[in-house]
Amino acid sequence: xxxxxxxxxxxxxxxxxxxxxxxxxxxxxxxxxxxxxxxxxxxxxxxxxxxxxxxxxxxxxxxxxxxxxxxxxxxxxxxxxxxxxxx
Amino acid sequence: xxxxxxxxxxxxxxxxxxxxxxxxxxxxxxxxxxxxxxxxxxxxxxxxxxxxxxxxxxxxxxxxxxxxxxxxxxxxxxxxxxxxxxxxxxxxxxxxxxxxxxxxxxxxxxxxxxxxxxxxxxxxxxxxxxxxxxxxxxxxxx
Numbered sequence: 001x002x003x004x005x006x007x008x009x010x011x012x013x014x015x016x017x018x019x020x021x022x023x024x025x026x027x028x029x030x031x032x033x034x035x036x037x038x039x040x041x042x043x044x045x046x047x048x049x050x051x052x053x054x055x056x057x058x059x060x061x062x063x064x065x066x067x068x069x070x071x072x073x074x075x076x077x078x079x080x081x082x083x084x085x086x087x
Numbered sequence: 088x089x090x091x092x093x094x095x096x097x098x099x100x101x102x103x104x105x106x107x108x109x110x111x112x113x114x115x116x117x118x119x120x121x122x123x124x125x126x127x128x129x130x131x132x133x134x135x136x137x138x139x140x141x142x143x144x145x146x147x148x149x150x151x152x153x154x155x156x157x158x159x160x161x162x163x164x165x166x167x168x169x170x171x172x173x174x175x176x177x178x179x180x181x182x183x184x185x186x187x188x189x190x191x192x193x194x195x196x197x198x199x200x201x202x203x204x205x206x207x208x209x210x211x212x213x214x215x216x217x218x219x220x221x222x223x224x225x226x227x228x229x
Binding site for chain 1: 094096130135136137139145149173174176178184185187188192
């Protein structure tokens, strides 16, 4: 239950911050919509609106292609602190 | 003319001069196809999120430019032939909102390019300080 309540309050954080454009190079900003295993978090958990979810999904996919964010994290290919070289 | 952004990842096995040479060659392919480079931004050597062709690191370089949309296929074809590159990504900035974002990114990159010497100097100072601290620390511990 406690975990559920974490996502209870549903509002879009990007709408609140009035985000018009997301940059795929800004990896720290993508962290919010990524799970521990670097999957894209669903809208029902983050509370993002449709418009911003569409934006974030394209941006994350670009960052994945650019090797800024891993596609998968498995037991074989563990990424040790992938955000370590952020400035 | 349309605004584009290209991220290229150069092979990490090169020396610094070879990297600069290949980056120059990449920029030339854009200019020779009628592109106007607004600004460039080098993110430097970074660790890749996953290995590409068994390389764990790569030199990231970003080029902001504008070309006629028809020239993009030729530029991408050239990039694909180029064996210095691990990966390249072309991003189109088309709508008004994206174009304003592009202008902001360009200005940000220009600012960054204008004040790299300062940052590096401060970083170098910090590094030397850190070294001194590490050398001093064991003495204190003893």
